[in-house]
Amino acid sequence: MATARIPTLDIRRFTDPSSPGDRDAFVAELGACYREWGFAGIRGHGIATDLVDRAYDAFKRFFALPQDVKMKYHVPGSGGARGYTPFMVETAKDSLYPDLKEFWHIGREIPDDSPYRAVMPPNLWPEEVPEFRELGYGLYQALDALGSKVLSALALxxxxxxxxxxxxTNYGNSILRPIHYPPITTPDIPNVRAGAHEDINFITLLVGASAEGLEVLSRKGEWIPFTADEDTIVVNIGDMLQRLTNHVYPSTTHRVVNPPGEKARQPRYSVPFFLHPNPDFVIDVLPSCVSADNPSRYPEPITAQGYLEQRLREIKLK
Structure with missing residues (x-):
C-alpha cells in the first residue's frame, strides 16, 4: 500500500500580511511540493462552501436534463470551447478509449470588441436552470482569484x-468545467472515467474533490490516491507552466479511476478550473529556469493559443 501523501497547505500563511516570516516559509514549502508532486492541496482559500454547494446543485440539475435538451447547447466544430460536450468525445492523449464523462464549459466574459473575441466566444447559458449563470460564473471568478494568488507564490x-x-493571465482563456461521470453499470467497460493525462494550461484548481477516484502518478511510478478534505481545493501544474519553467514545475500525470463495488454505481461530479494565460502570451522558457543541470528543453517559443489548439487536436476535441 502506498504511504506517500501529497501535502495540503493553508494559503492564509501567504495572504495574511501580519506574518511575513511565515509567508516566506509558505512559498518555500509550496514550491518544494510542486517540484516533487506537481500537485498540492490548498485550504484557507476563502471560497464560501455555500457557493460551491449551490453551484454543484445547479450543475447536477443541468446534467439530469434529457439528452435532446442538453444537445441544444452543443456547438459542433467548436472544440467544446463553450456550452455542452456529450459523453464519449474527449479522449486522453494516446488513449484507445474515450472518457466516460459529459461536461460544460464556462469561459471568461469579455466585451465583443476585445482583441481576443475571435478565440474566446461568448458563453452559453442553459435556460432550463436559471441559477446556472450566476453560480457558475461566481465560482469561475472565485477560482480565478485564488489561482492568481497561487501563481504569485510560485513566481516568488x-x-x-x-x-x-x-x-x-488577466485576460486568460480560462475555463470552468462542470463534469458528470455516470454510474458504471457493467463490469466490462474498458475505459476509466478519465484516462491518464496531463492538463494543458498553467494551473488547474479542482473544487469539491472530496469524491474518491483522483490518482496522481508519483516520481517512483506509483499511483497515489488524492482524496481531499471538503474544505480543500486541489491545485496542479499544467503543461504550459511546465514548459515555461523548463520542467522546474512538473505537469504530473493523473487520472480518475472507477471506484470499487457499489460506489461505482453512483454518479461522480467534478468541477475543475483550468487557468490559462492570455491567448497571445508567448510561452518561452524563463532564463531563471535554465542551468547547466537543466538546459532549455524548448528552444522554439509558442503562443498560448497555438499550444492550446495543438493540444485540443490531440485529445480529439478539435
Whole structure:
C-alpha cells in the first residue's frame, strides 16, 4: 500500500500580511511540493462552501436534463470551447478509449470588441436552470482569484516578481468545467472515467474533490490516491507552466479511476478550473529556469493559443 501523501497547505500563511516570516516559509514549502508532486492541496482559500454547494446543485440539475435538451447547447466544430460536450468525445492523449464523462464549459466574459473575441466566444447559458449563470460564473471568478494568488507564490519561489503573472493571465482563456461521470453499470467497460493525462494550461484548481477516484502518478511510478478534505481545493501544474519553467514545475500525470463495488454505481461530479494565460502570451522558457543541470528543453517559443489548439487536436476535441 502506498504511504506517500501529497501535502495540503493553508494559503492564509501567504495572504495574511501580519506574518511575513511565515509567508516566506509558505512559498518555500509550496514550491518544494510542486517540484516533487506537481500537485498540492490548498485550504484557507476563502471560497464560501455555500457557493460551491449551490453551484454543484445547479450543475447536477443541468446534467439530469434529457439528452435532446442538453444537445441544444452543443456547438459542433467548436472544440467544446463553450456550452455542452456529450459523453464519449474527449479522449486522453494516446488513449484507445474515450472518457466516460459529459461536461460544460464556462469561459471568461469579455466585451465583443476585445482583441481576443475571435478565440474566446461568448458563453452559453442553459435556460432550463436559471441559477446556472450566476453560480457558475461566481465560482469561475472565485477560482480565478485564488489561482492568481497561487501563481504569485510560485513566481516568488523561482525568483520572479510576485506580480509576474498578473498581466499575463488577466485576460486568460480560462475555463470552468462542470463534469458528470455516470454510474458504471457493467463490469466490462474498458475505459476509466478519465484516462491518464496531463492538463494543458498553467494551473488547474479542482473544487469539491472530496469524491474518491483522483490518482496522481508519483516520481517512483506509483499511483497515489488524492482524496481531499471538503474544505480543500486541489491545485496542479499544467503543461504550459511546465514548459515555461523548463520542467522546474512538473505537469504530473493523473487520472480518475472507477471506484470499487457499489460506489461505482453512483454518479461522480467534478468541477475543475483550468487557468490559462492570455491567448497571445508567448510561452518561452524563463532564463531563471535554465542551468547547466537543466538546459532549455524548448528552444522554439509558442503562443498560448497555438499550444492550446495543438493540444485540443490531440485529445480529439478539435
Amino acid at each position: 519561489h523561482i525568483g520572479l516578481p510576485e506580480q509576474f503573472f498578473a498581466d499575463k
